[in-house]
Amino acid sequence: MEKYKRIFVVVMDSLGVGAMEDSPEFGDVGVNTLGHISQAVDSFEIPNLQKMGMANLCPLKQVGPAVKPLAYYTKLKERSRGKDTMTGHWEMMGLEVTKPFKTFTETGFPPELIRELEERTGHKVIGNKSASGTEILDELGEEEIATGHMIVYTSADSVLQICGNEETFGLDELYRCCEIAREITMKDEWKVGRVIARPYVGRKKGEFKRTSNRHDYALKPFGKTALDALKAAGFDVISIGKIKDIFDGEGITKALKSKSSVHGMEQTIDTAKEEFHGLCFVNLVDFDALWGHRRDPEGYAREIEKFDKNLGVLMDTLKDDDLLIITADHGNDPTYTGTDHTREKVPFLAWSPSMNGSGELPETDTFAVIGATVADNFGVPMPEGTIGTSLLDQLA
Numbered sequence: 001m002e003k004y005k006r007i008f009v010v011v012m013d014s015l016g017v018g019a020m021e022d023s024p025e026f027g028d029v030g031v032n033t034l035g036h037i038s039q040a041v042d043s044f045e046i047p048n049l050q051k052m053g054m055a056n057l058c059p060l061k062q063v064g065p066a067v068k069p070l071a072y073y074t075k076l077k078e079r080s081r082g083k084d085t086m087t088g089h090w091e092m093m094g095l096e097v098t099k100p101f102k103t104f105t106e107t108g109f110p111p112e113l114i115r116e117l118e119e120r121t122g123h124k125v126i127g128n129k130s131a132s133g134t135e136i137l138d139e140l141g142e143e144e145i146a147t148g149h150m151i152v153y154t155s156a157d158s159v160l161q162i163c164g165n166e167e168t169f170g171l172d173e174l175y176r177c178c179e180i181a182r183e184i185t186m187k188d189e190w191k192v193g194r195v196i197a198r199p200y201v202g203r204k205k206g207e208f209k210r211t212s213n214r215h216d217y218a219l220k221p222f223g224k225t226a227l228d229a230l231k232a233a234g235f236d237v238i239s240i241g242k243i244k245d246i247f248d249g250e251g252i253t254k255a256l257k258s259k260s261s262v263h264g265m266e267q268t269i270d271t272a273k274e275e276f277h278g279l280c281f282v283n284l285v286d287f288d289a290l291w292g293h294r295r296d297p298e299g300y301a302r303e304i305e306k307f308d309k310n311l312g313v314l315m316d317t318l319k320d321d322d323l324l325i326i327t328a329d330h331g332n333d334p335t336y337t338g339t340d341h342t343r344e345k346v347p348f349l350a351w352s353p354s355m356n357g358s359g360e361l362p363e364t365d366t367f368a369v370i371g372a373t374v375a376d377n378f379g380v381p382m383p384e385g386t387i388g389t390s391l392l393d394q395l396a
Contacts, residue, residue: 003392004323004352007374008268008280008314009092012307013085013261014288016331016344017058017075026083026343028336033292033344034058036335037304040297046308048315052326052349056360071351072395074361076327076369079387083343084157086193086218088329089246089283093225093371094386101158101193101219105130105340109152109160113190120184121177123150127163130154132294132339137163137200137208144169145203150177155293156340158193160185166199171213174199182217194218194245212259216245224383226371227251227281233380235278240267243281253278261286261303265310272317279374283329292332293339300334320354323377323395325370350395357396364391 016033023031038044038060046054046063053069080087080097087097104110108128118125126140126149133153140151144165151163160181164174174197182195195217202208228251231237237253241264244255256271258264261284268282284307291300311326318324331344346367351358368388375382376390 002379003377003395005277005321006272006280006319007278007323007325007377008272008282008318009325009327009370009374010268010282011089011092011284012287012304012326012328012347013283013285014292014330014332014341015304015328015347016333016342017347018345020077020343020345023343027340028083028331028333028342028344031331031333031336031342031344032058033331033333033342034347035060036333037297037300038062040335041301044301045305048308048311049304052351053358054347054349057347069358070355071349071358072355072361073350073359074348075345075363076348076367077345077363077365078330078343079366079368083330083341084193085288085329086158086246088346088367089243090221090225091367091387092327092329093227093247093251094368094382094388095221095223095225096366096368096387102189102191103156103158104154104192105156108154110190113184114152116184117152117181120180121150123148123177125150125152127151127153130156133161133163133198133210134208134294137210138205141165141200141202141208142204154192156338159196160192160194161196161198163198163200166201166211166213171199175215178215178217191219212257216242218245218248220248221250223385225251225386226375226380226382227279229375229380229383230278230378233378235378235380236276237278238271238276238280240264240271240280241283242285243283246283258284262306262310265307265314269310269314269317272314272322278378288332288341292334292341295334295336295339297334315351315353318353320352323350323352325350325373327367327370329367350391352395355395361391361394
């Protein structure tokens with residue numbers, strides 16, 4: 001018997017709640033995304049997250065723990081060897097990533113890769129280093145517009161990113177070049193997790209702005225996930241934000257692209273007003289992309305406050321047979337050195353209007369409890385080779 005007709009899993013991208021025990025192995029000591037954001041800002045108003053129990057997971061300067069939280073809450077540890085978007089999301093849905101994806105943060109991409117990319121696209125590559133997306137546009141955007149060259153860069157993630165001005169380079173041409181890059185980087189020695197098209201507008205330094213026409217060309221998951229199992233059993237699997245890209249479309253029945261995290265929550269609220277039967281899986285990327293990587297705790301705090309307001313609307317919209325799970329895919333402590341993600345535990349908040357109970361659950365050793373819980377609710381066996389144990393029976 002299904003406990004819930006619809007489950008909403010909302011990923012606050014990069015909202016870690018404290019260091020993993022092995023975080024020093026990843027270069028992360030004493031990190032705590034949510035805790036350090038609170039310490040770094042004067043005001044922080046998150047009444048709905050507070051009611052659910054977020055401040056019970058992590059001491060916050062301005063927000064006390066709820067005496068009787070609405071939700072069940074705990075911290076999830078990551079079993080996979082990584083701290084990136086794909087690793088975190090794939091593990092949520094049952095896949096343990098034992099070998100981290102290739103990164104080229106220190107050196108840029110090898111000359112052989114760049115040469116092949118130039119030959120096959122017909123564009124000379126400029127950049128080829130690890131950089132912030134906004135900084136590299138200020139540095140090289142004018143040159144790209146003037147010459148038709150192609151800005152290629154990476155980050156601390158396993159990504160190859162290509163910038164293209166929508167008016168001069170063209171979206172179609174940018175996507176064509178990214179498809180070629182994805183094909184080239186399928187070789188084991190160059191296999192990045194994602195190739196990302198980064199379109200922008202503007203004509204001179206200081207005026208460049210990235211647009212929402214970004215597109216991720218991800219590796220396909222190496223095995224079947226909870227999403228595949230749900231889709232095969234005839235359930236709806238609705239993705240909002242970059243979920244479809246992260247899973248390369250596998251296991252998705254309907255996809256909505258978001259312009260921002262606020263827009264993503266508005267889409268989630270609209271979806272909650274419609275009839276469907278299954279999972280709505282949401283990624284809200286702005287926490288990570290706009291504030292975490294740019295080491296801006298003030299901006300991050302304000303983004304969480306915007307989320308909290310829409311969270312209240314979503315909670316008012318949900319029905320008795322709905323379940324809401326709020327989580328994250330890794331950390332990105334905006335007070336830490338560098339610009340990289342941070343290896344952290346993530347929150348797990350589970351709430352339904354029909355719940356009688358609430359409170360703390362034991363910490364778990366994998367994000368995969370999420371996919372296992374969703375599959376268990378709909379009576380769908382998890383695919384062979386997946387990990388994770390359902391928490392459904394503990395959500396009373």
